[in-house]
Amino acid sequence: MSTTVATEARTPPRIRLAAAEDAAVVLAIRDEAIRSSSGLWIDEVPDPEASRSWFEAQLEAGSMLVAEDPGPSAAVLGYASFSPLRDYAGYRFTGEDSVYLLPEAQGRGVGTALMEALVTHAREHGMHSLVALVESGNTGSIRLHERCGFREVGRMPEAGFKFGTWWDLVTLQRLL
Numbered sequence: 001m002s003t004t005v006a007t008e009a010r011t012p013p014r015i016r017l018a019a020a021e022d023a024a025v026v027l028a029i030r031d032e033a034i035r036s037s038s039g040l041w042i043d044e045v046p047d048p049e050a051s052r053s054w055f056e057a058q059l060e061a062g063s064m065l066v067a068e069d070p071g072p073s074a075a076v077l078g079y080a081s082f083s084p085l086r087d088y089a090g091y092r093f094t095g096e097d098s099v100y101l102l103p104e105a106q107g108r109g110v111g112t113a114l115m116e117a118l119v120t121h122a123r124e125h126g127m128h129s130l131v132a133l134v135e136s137g138n139t140g141s142i143r144l145h146e147r148c149g150f151r152e153v154g155r156m157p158e159a160g161f162k163f164g165t166w167w168d169l170v171t172l173q174r175l176l
């Protein structure tokens with residue numbers, strides 16, 4: 001998969017709604033982010049049943065997009081989704097976004113294409129704003145969001161704890 005991705009660098013990806021057959025790659029990307037990054041403050045990779053329910057909830061909500069390689073492989077390169085910022089009814093028009101790519105797909109515009117599509121998709125869903133909660137050292141994600149019209153609206157020191165250390169949180173928002 002990585003070879004195909006590398007040779008087709010810079011061609012804009014195709015963006016589409018996630019479908020059931022994307023489960024394996026989406027969950028592999030998410031599991032790896034949980035295992036090795038400060039992006040998702042979850043300590044343990046969830047068991048397969050919990051992962052499956054998380055993915056199915058995204059499909060049911062119609063709130064997940066995937067980017068696929070524009071070449072013949074049509075390999076999935078990453079996903080973006082939104083879910084209510086909190087479970088309380090008053091937050092139903094405020095979505096928290098999530099965007100994760102395979103390592104070999106990063107740094108060539110795929111995240112920007114996904115986030116621009118997610119903004120349109122969330123607006124069409126009737127959302128009023130999107131919010132990103134980003135670890136403060138994740139300059140790639142902060143830059144991506146700023147490039148897509150998000151503005152920093154807050155910083156919270158030591159909001160997260162993972163890998164035995166504290167992490168600061170940056171909040172960015174885009175009104176839709």
Ligand SMILES: CC(C)(COP(=O)(O)OP(=O)(O)OC[C@H]1O[C@@H](n2cnc3c(N)ncnc32)[C@H](O)[C@@H]1OP(=O)(O)O)[C@@H](O)C(=O)NCCC(=O)NCCS
Nearest residue numbers: 039099100101106107108109110111112139140141143144
């Ligand atoms: C964050 C992520 C989604 C960005 O997507 P991407 O396709 O790599 O980003 P793009 O190529 O569209 O670039 C968008 C901007 O971010 C910048 N950028 C991307 N990766 C970067 C990095 N590692 N460090 C600094 N800037 C970076 C680009 O230069 C570009 O900025 P510019 O407009 O000033 O040139 C992607 O790198 C990723 O999946 N990272 C790991 C998972 C993650 O951190 N997800 C977000 C959790 S909040």
